[in-house]
Amino acid sequence: xxxxxFLGIEKGAVLQEARVFNDPQLDPRRCSQVITKLLYLLNQGxxxxxVEATEVFFAVTKLFQSRDMGLRRMVYVIIKELxxxxxxxxxxxxxxxxxxxxxxxxxxxxxxxxxxxITDGTLLTQIERYLKQAIVDKNPVVASAALVSGIHLLQTNxxxxxRWSNEVQEAVQSRAALVQFHALALLHQIRQNDRLxxxxxxxxxxxxxxxxxxxQCLLIRYTSQVIRESTNDTQTGxxxxxxFLEGCLRHxxxxxxFEAARAITELNGVTSRELTPAITVxxxxxxxxxxxxxxxxxxxxxxxxxxxxTAVTNCNIDMESLISDQNRSIATLAITTLLKTGNxxxxxxxxxxxxxxxxxxxxxxxxxxxxxxxxxxxKFPLKHRSLMNFLSNILRExxxxxxxxxxxxSIVILIRDIPEAKESGLLHLCEFIEDCxxxxxxxxxxxxxxxxxxxxxxxxKYIRYIYNRVHLENATVRAGAVSTLAKFGxxxxxxxxxxxxxxxxxxxxxxDEVRDRATxxxxxxxxxxxxxxxxxxxxxxxFGSLDVPLVNLENSLKNYDPSxxxxxxxxxxxxxxxxxxxxxKATSKKPTGLGAHPPGPPSTVDAYExxxxxxxxxxxxxxxxKSSAPVELTEAETExxxxxxxxxxxxxxVFQYNCSNTIPEQLLENVTVIVxxxxxxxxxxxxxxxxxxxxxxxPGQTFVAFEKPEGVSAVGKFSNMLRFIVKEVDPSTGEVxxxxxxxxxxxxxLELVAADYMLKVGVSNFRNAWESMGVDFExxxxxxxxxxxxxx
Numbered sequence: 001x002x003x004x005x006f007l008g009i010e011k012g013a014v015l016q017e018a019r020v021f022n023d024p025q026l027d028p029r030r031c032s033q034v035i036t037k038l039l040y041l042l043n044q045g046x047x048x049x050x051v052e053a054t055e056v057f058f059a060v061t062k063l064f065q066s067r068d069m070g071l072r073r074m075v076y077v078i079i080k081e082l083x084x085x086x087x088x089x090x091x092x093x094x095x096x097x098x099x100x101x102x103x104x105x106x107x108x109x110x111x112x113x114x115x116x117x118i119t120d121g122t123l124l125t126q127i128e129r130y131l132k133q134a135i136v137d138k139n140p141v142v143a144s145a146a147l148v149s150g151i152h153l154l155q156t157n158x159x160x161x162x163r164w165s166n167e168v169q170e171a172v173q174s175r176a177a178l179v180q181f182h183a184l185a186l187l188h189q190i191r192q193n194d195r196l197x198x199x200x201x202x203x204x205x206x207x208x209x210x211x212x213x214x215x216q217c218l219l220i221r222y223t224s225q226v227i228r229e230s231t232n233d234t235q236t237g238x239x240x241x242x243x244f245l246e247g248c249l250r251h252x253x254x255x256x257x258f259e260a261a262r263a264i265t266e267l268n269g270v271t272s273r274e275l276t277p278a279i280t281v282x283x284x285x286x287x288x289x290x291x292x293x294x295x296x297x298x299x300x301x302x303x304x305x306x307x308x309x310t311a312v313t314n315c316n317i318d319m320e321s322l323i324s325d326q327n328r329s330i331a332t333l334a335i336t337t338l339l340k341t342g343n344x345x346x347x348x349x350x351x352x353x354x355x356x357x358x359x360x361x362x363x364x365x366x367x368x369x370x371x372x373x374x375x376x377x378x379k380f381p382l383k384h385r386s387l388m389n390f391l392s393n394i395l396r397e398x399x400x401x402x403x404x405x406x407x408x409x410s411i412v413i414l415i416r417d418i419p420e421a422k423e424s425g426l427l428h429l430c431e432f433i434e435d436c437x438x439x440x441x442x443x444x445x446x447x448x449x450x451x452x453x454x455x456x457x458x459x460x461k462y463i464r465y466i467y468n469r470v471h472l473e474n475a476t477v478r479a480g481a482v483s484t485l486a487k488f489g490x491x492x493x494x495x496x497x498x499x500x501x502x503x504x505x506x507x508x509x510x511x512d513e514v515r516d517r518a519t520x521x522x523x524x525x526x527x528x529x530x531x532x533x534x535x536x537x538x539x540x541x542x543f544g545s546l547d548v549p550l551v552n553l554e555n556s557l558k559n560y561d562p563s564x565x566x567x568x569x570x571x572x573x574x575x576x577x578x579x580x581x582x583x584x585k586a587t588s589k590k591p592t593g594l595g596a597h598p599p600g601p602p603s604t605v606d607a608y609e610x611x612x613x614x615x616x617x618x619x620x621x622x623x624x625x626k627s628s629a630p631v632e633l634t635e636a637e638t639e640x641x642x643x644x645x646x647x648x649x650x651x652x653x654v655f656q657y658n659c660s661n662t663i664p665e666q667l668l669e670n671v672t673v674i675v676x677x678x679x680x681x682x683x684x685x686x687x688x689x690x691x692x693x694x695x696x697x698x699p700g701q702t703f704v705a706f707e708k709p710e711g712v713s714a715v716g717k718f719s720n721m722l723r724f725i726v727k728e729v730d731p732s733t734g735e736v737x738x739x740x741x742x743x744x745x746x747x748x749x750l751e752l753v754a755a756d757y758m759l760k761v762g763v764s765n766f767r768n769a770w771e772s773m774g775v776d777f778e779x780x781x782x783x784x785x786x787x788x789x790x791x792x
Contacts, residue, residue: 006040014038015052021059028068035060035074042081057082064095069106072099076110080117089118100130108134109145116149121157128160135167135183140176147171147182154189162190172205177212184215188222195229202226206244213253220248220256224263242267242274249281257281258296265304275304275311286318291327298322298333305340312341323353331357332365339372344380351390358394363403366394370403374410377418384414384421392428401438408432408441412448423456430465442473443480450484454491463488463495467502475511482506482514486521490534496525547610548572612647612654617687618705621649626759630658633720633747639663640745642673642722646756651710653683653752657702659722661694664731668694669740671724673747675704680716680752683708694724713757720747 014037020030038056042048048056060082063075079092099111112134115127134146147168154161168190171183184205191197202223210216223241248260264270264278285297298319305312315337322334335354342350354373358366370391377387388411395407408429415425429445436442446466453462466488469481482503489499506518524538548569556572608627612618630643641660646653657673671691677683689703708714727740 011041011046018056018059021062026066028066028071032071032074035078053082057088061092076114080114105139105142109141112145112149116153124157124160132164132167135171140179143179144182147186150186180212181214184218199226213256216256217259220259220263246277249277262300272311279311283315295330298330302333302337305337309341328361332368336368336372339376347383363400366403367406370406370410377414381418384418388421388424395432439476442477446480446484450487454488459492479513479517482517489525490539549607621652628756642747652707654705659694660699661696664696665729667727667729667736668724671702673702674721674723676719680718682714683716713754715752718750722747
């Protein structure tokens, strides 16, 4: 084990050592070592009390009397890290200001950095003159220190820093590379909120006055920003400053060449012609002797391959040589890029190379490769056999949970999207659960087998794998296996007698959940095990979705007080509470594979359908096509909160108004929404369902139904007025006054648009879906693009 000078270091001991700062005869080397230990403690997250920090600070200030340059630099660093209070700053200000005007450049640069870090706006105005002079100082170290300090001060004292524009503009013309870099960064930050000023800055500097490669890289980034903003505003094919980016591809500095190539590849709507010079440069970098250049080039090409795979095809030969690169990150990116750009004939050759490569990389890289193989299989469905075999082989190898889950998800997606791969894919999953160490994956695969297995040509071959789980796994997996067996019994009548034998054996399991499931399924499916067709109602009861939201069911079960009266599921509220915006954002990440759902959350969609069908007036409307996301009709923090959900049927539209009363002293009765459809001529109101009562903080719904022409995507605008009777409530007793007053509350207008008639359908293999569509789905129309120089 290497010896660490900080091994076993303790705060108390170091604070004792800090007393050497008070010695009459200072030992610079010893003092520097103690400061180093203090800095180590601070950076490890050790907290100093106010008293401890103050004592150390005052002791450190005494070190200014030493003329040792190394110790002085350590003093600057510790003062910055201690972040002294305003009262303590006064003590070192004079010493730092003296150093700032010193003849020693090292003192001046560091004193500027420390002063700007610890001072407030009042002191800053006193030293502003010195800072301006430092920005244009001949010594690049001093000038850079002042410019970097200006970048930090811009966050806290922007008005003062903005007065330095002339000096910063002069520093941009400096011959020192670092000064020019820092000056350009500060100048852009000063002007970043003025779009015209940024345009002028980029225009003046792109004419060739930037010598520093670092500053040139910054300028390329600012130029890309200007191009993006100008492209959004103009519809012409001309792209400003593109010639500058292309010219940077011929720069002598590699970092500038790469920055320009990356900027070109990231342009919005970049064309093949614009991409070609950038791709050529990146291709040269692929054969560079520097690993960082190879990595940068292959990562950029990997991103380009997602949107322009054909443009990257010319680099395939160079990338194939990178598969054996010692840097596994480079090799992984090369493999995944090749998988995105390869053609059907190169799949088998690539798979042979990947097989040898997989054992040498970490799980996080393997996941990237698995995702790329899945995309390749969806792109070339005819190659599903070799790709599926590859996935099943790596599934049996060692690996962590995330890696195994990625493989299983990929196989599931291929089974769903490529019908020919279903049976072989299910068998691969069955073999995997024979030796699966992850409970979550085992239960999810069993659930998936229960859905897809009964639909195959020979469902009986999966029973052995499922029943093995009942004997060899933990209670969670055993319970999942019992449910899967029951699904086969319910869906495949010929297997029912054999399934009943297996379920009866499960009645003696030592886990109550497993026994309860087996008992439920035996009694519901018919304990005699006769080969008869399972009733649809039984299938719906066992495997259908609940007609109440799970959240409401959970809350009702928690509130249920055990008594002689059994729990009644009909007592669970069916109203769907709208999801808060913050919660929506938190859950907006879309799952894939086993965790994926059909479009829209099933519990919400089903709950809407059950809720609407429970209202007799809506029962005859037919099947619900789509329910929109809630649309807010009131602003936040208003007396009454109302949002609306648009339910689309073939010949009707139902508006569900979700209302909340936010005033504790009021009870609303007979709540309705008066809808004016004068701007929606194709709609006719047929029914309105009022809300009887709306107490404080207890959401409720009122409905309005409209008739529309069947099969027509009718659109229109609806104005809404909330009408109700308001009664006063005594908050202390909860008593409600008998008399009420009729009142109205204006709501926002509601629009029904064409998008409300469109339902998102997940299509993993777009080409297959597109080619399978018939001529009935084709519509030909003409659209005028207006006069243009080109179609690029």
